[in-house]
Amino acid sequence: MTTTPSIPRRCFQGLLVALTAALLLFPYVQHATHWPADKRLGGFRPRMDTFPDLTRTTWFDGSFAAAVDLWAREHVGVRGWLVALDRQIRYTCFGQVEPSPLRKRALVIGTPPILYENILLVDALRPPQINPEKMDFFAGRLARVQELLKQQGIPFVVVLAPNKAIVYPESLPAWARDRVSETNSDYRAFIAALAQHDVPFLDTLALFRELRPQYPDLVPPQAIHWGHQGAWIAWQRTIPLINRQGLLPEIPVPETEDVIMDKPSSMNQELLGQLNIFAGPHFRTIPSAYPVAGPLPAGTEETLRALVVGDSFGFMFVDAMARSRLCADVHFWFYLRSAKGASPASFDSRVHRGLPAVDGLGALPRNVENGRRMMEGKNLVVFVITTFNIDKLSWGFDRLVEQLYGDPEYAAPAPPAGFDDEIEVNLGD
Amino acid sequence: MVFSSATFLFYFLPAVLTLYFLTPPRFRNLSALVASLVFFAWGAPRFVFVLIASCFVDYHASRWLPPGRLPVRRRKLLLGLGRALDLGLLLYFKYANFFVAEIQAMLGLFGRGPFPWAAVVLPIGISFFTFQKVSYLVDVYRGTAQVAGSAGRHLLYIALFPQLIAGPIVRYHDVARQIDQRSTTSGLFLDGLWRFSVGLAKKVFLANTFARLADLVFDTPPSLMTTTQAWAGVIAYTFQLYYDFAGYSDMAIGLGRMLGFHFLENFNFPYASAGIGEFWRRWHISLGRFMMEYLYVPLGGNRKGHGRTVFNLWLVFLVSGFWHGAAWTFVLWGIWHGTLISLEKTLGPERMKRIPRPLAIAGTFFLVALGWVLFRSGTIHRAGGFYLLLFNLLPDGAGLMAFPEIMADRALWLAAAIGIPCAFAPAFGLDRFLPRDPADPDAVPLVRVAGRFALSVVILVVVSCELCATGFNPFIYFQF
Structure with missing residues (x-):
């Protein structure tokens, strides 16, 4: 009844039904009018820029529906705000810290508050991923890179970040603290393989553990x-x-004239950008040490023309090189995907007490032509990677050097599945 | 298309509701049918023609099925042909790959190589709408339902998108009048919106959270984990499955109400059952009713003595298990429940009543949870390893690396704190505090209407955030 x-x-x-209609239609309206402006998400690049083509074939083979499902997730109106709100709720209510919409990276906050990148933590918790044959192959490829560059008069160093x-x-949080170990990672095997193949490398894990009290x-x-x-100490130890x-005239190791405190920054700065959230509780700003390069011996010239290849640890490294x-x-x-340049390439931190700018020079996919451009006039190559990137086989840099200076027809094994996605996310930062 | 997907929530649903309510009432069946076919074709673009064609055949066969239209033998023959067509399609699409794989395995034993076979793609929802098609033919034959007014009405009954893919399994005579004439009031729409939101919340907040732990445990070989971790995974999966499917059913019922349809309930606190029989009266109610009316009773039900009753029950659950999936694990799962219910029947209600109710509820939950191991394991070998570990017959492995992290997740504990007591609500007398469906949505106090609306909006917004951030969100029962 x-x-x-x-x-x-x-x-x-009726008013409530109208409000429901407005709520459901709002994303359409925002998408059509771009009002209000959507929030830009760090670490995110849409995988599809245009709406998928509808043809009889794409409809009946289901690829249109699959493509629209993906497109809808990435292009729905106010998506940026919705994702940020999701992150904020997860972070505030549950302490979950997952930054990018593709969940390729996550942060972990320790006690007392210290920021860890989850992917590095996972690398320190999981069993080694690379079998001895593959590790030997990879170290062998890096040795081949060194040999080919040596023939060109170019020194080559691997810096393990x-x-x-x-x-x-x-x-670390309690659940991870007692289980983390260097032996869980591919790190030890990589170091051993590099040593066996006589590839010059800097092991900053061992170095930093030794230096951390000072x-x-x-x-x-x-x-x-x-x-x-x-990064400064790593560069000093690389020289x-x-x-x-x-292969080069003796390069002087720059002295540290002074250590001043850099502009204070808070953990929130990293959190907000990395996690795409609105606000975090870590307001406290902490200054960090900024080593000022001392004077170089008289007559030292700016002779290095360096190419750094690697992951995001490379940013701070080129900064140190410039200083x-x-x-x-x-x-x-x-990642052999986008080019950056430190400007000015050589920078006197005693005068400016600041930083050189690492400018983006645009997307530069890995191919022989771009390889030639990047290598032109260079007399030093440094390869900077983190432990969890060991299995990426240098993102094809070994193949490129082989094609440039060795066998032009050389084809390396295919990279592991999924690493392109990770690069896409990181490049979007 | 999945209800908890961006395509559905942000594009399909607003478009369909706008189209539906802008259409004059006499054309609303047409707009609902077009929407339903687009919804189905999204996931199975080719099979939509098979669906339409088979419904067309069913409808025209059904016109000759009512008592008195033809001699009984011819009616029986026609019914048999109709059922054979529907069940034949189900057998082919759902079980052909399974049988071919088994035959090839047997040939392999005799040294014969596999013969070429192109795997058949399973059309989404076929298990559910096949049962609806069969129930329609049988009901018309029995005279309990009238022939649908037109082929379009029959197709709408089968294909109506809220219940097309994972039920509830609706009988034609339950919705026949609504297809011909239904009212869509603002009160009913808001009530449907509330129910849809509750279902979304169950799926996204509870089921997906339990899934993190369940997936971790069940996707790892048993030899690598500890007994405690295995039990945690079983319990997590037990609640994941419930909230996933019950959430879907809520969404289907809610969407139906928004369009003016009233579907029967599909879940009624199944984990608060004090016996397997009671569990099956509370879990996937529409399937239980189908099995009862269209298989158990025709087999003779309980009318042919105790032994036959027990056998009938056992057979019904065997079929039910196989209906869930073309794998031996589902067959064993059906046998497990058939055996339990047969034992319960043999014990008799008087003896069952002597067991203290809390103990009976705990025991039923335990037995049901054990059954879900078969449901989730994929292979008998894997399920066997899992059982050995659960009962400490396998040495503990090194332990799952991500287990401590997931157990430290506050979201999981919040989901458990809400989800577990709610699942057992009647057992603790808590069900009176949970919102009930109003008999008349237009008589609900306005304060409650406003409160439910506000909560619905919050849930929709938060779920939208989650969907945008995480992407694909399939329901477990879609695979069946």
Whole structure:
């Protein structure tokens, strides 16, 4: 038995139905009018820019529906705000920290608050992923890169960037603290394989564990990458490895004239950008150490024309190279996908107390032509990677060097599945 | 198309509701039918023609099925042909791959190589709408339902998108009048919106959260985990499955109400059951009713003595298990429930009543949860390993790396704190605090209407956030 609703009741319920309609149609309206402006998401690039083509074939084979499902997720109106709100709710209510819409990276906050990148933590928790044959093959390829570059008179050094979870395990959350270990990672096997193939490398994990009592800011608590101090020391320790190859005139190791405190930053800065959230509780700003490069011996010239290839630890590394005033030219080929340049390439931090700018030079996919452009005039190559990127086989850099200076027809094994997605996300930062 | 997807929530639903309510009432069946066919074709673009053609055949066969239209033998023959067509399609699309794989395995034993076979793609929802098609033919034959007014009405009954893919399995005579004439009031629409939102919340907030733990455990070989971790995974899956399917059913019922349809309930706190029989009266009610009316009773039900009753029950559950999936694990799962219910029947209601109710509820939950291991494991070998581990007959493995992290997740504990007591609500007398469906949505106090609306909006917004951020969100029962 049903009642006939009164007119006020019908008006009220009608209003609620109208509000429902407005709510459901709002994303359409926003998508069509771009009002209000959507929030830009860091670390996100749509995989599809245009609406998929509808043809008889695409409809009947189901590819149109699949493509529209993907397109709808990425292009729905106010998506940026919705994703940010999701992140904020997860972060505030549950302490879940998952930054990018593709969930390729996540942050973990330790106690006391120290920021860890989850992918590095996972690398320190999981069993080694690369079998000995593959590891030997990879180290062999890097040895081949060194040999080919040596024939061109170019020294080559591998810099293994620090895994913060291994260097600073004591602040990890309880569930991870006691289980994290360098032996869980591919790190040990990689170091051994490089040594066996005589590839010059810098092991910053061992170095930073040794130095951390003296240098508190090698990897600042509010950051996931090494700080200015960490990258500076890594560059200082890299120079002897270059000199040892005897391909260039002796390069002086720059002294540290002073350590001043850099502009304070809070963990929120990293969190908001990495997690795509609106607000975080970590307001406290913390200054971090900024080593000022000392004067170089008289007559030292800016002779280095360097190419850095690698992952995001490369940013701070090219910064340190520029501050040393040893470089006439520093380029960074990020994942072999986009090119950056430090400007000015050589930078006197005693005068400016600041930083060089690492400017984006645009997308530069890995191919022989771009490889030739990036290598033109270079007399130093540094390969900077993190432990969890060991299995990426240098993103094809070994193949490129082989094609440039060795066998032009060389074809390397295919990269592991899924790493292109990860690169896409990181490039979007 | 999945209800909890961006395509459905942001594009399909607003478009369909706008189209539906802008259409004059006499054309609303047509707009609902077009929407339903687009909805189905989204996931199975080729099979939509098979659906339409088979419904066309069913409808025209059904016109000769009512008592008195033809001699009984001819009616029986026609009914048999209709059922054979519907069940034949189900057998082909759902079970052909399974039987071919088994035959090839047997040939392999005799040293014969596999013969070429192009795998058949399973059309989404075929298990559910096949049962609706069969129930329609049988009901018309029995005279309990009238022939649908037109082929379009019959197609709408089968293809109506809220219940097309994962039920509830609706009988034609339950919705026949609504197809011909239904009212869509603002009160009913808001009530449907509330029910849809509750279902979304069950799926996205509870089922998906339990799934993190369940997937971790069930996607790992048993030899690598500990007994505690295995039990945690079983319990998580037990609640994931319930909230996933019950959430879907809520959404289907809610969407139906928004369009003016009233579907019967599909779940009634099944984990608060004090016996397997009671469990099946509360879990997937529409399937239980179908099995009862269209298989158990025709087999003779309980009219042919105790032994035959027990056998009939056992057979019904065997069929039910196989209906869920073309795999031996589902067959064993059906046998497990058939055996339990046969034992319960043999014990008799008097003896069952002597078991203290809390103990009976706990025992039923335990037995049902054990059954879900078969449901989730994929292979008998894997399920066997899991059972050995659960009962400590396999040495503990090294343990799952991600287990401590997932157990430290506050979202999981919040889901457990809400989801577990709600699943057992009648057992603790808590069900009176849970919202009930009003008999007349237009008589609900306005304050409650406003409160439900506000909550619905919050749920829709938060779920939208989750969907945008995480993407694909399939329901477990879609695979059946």
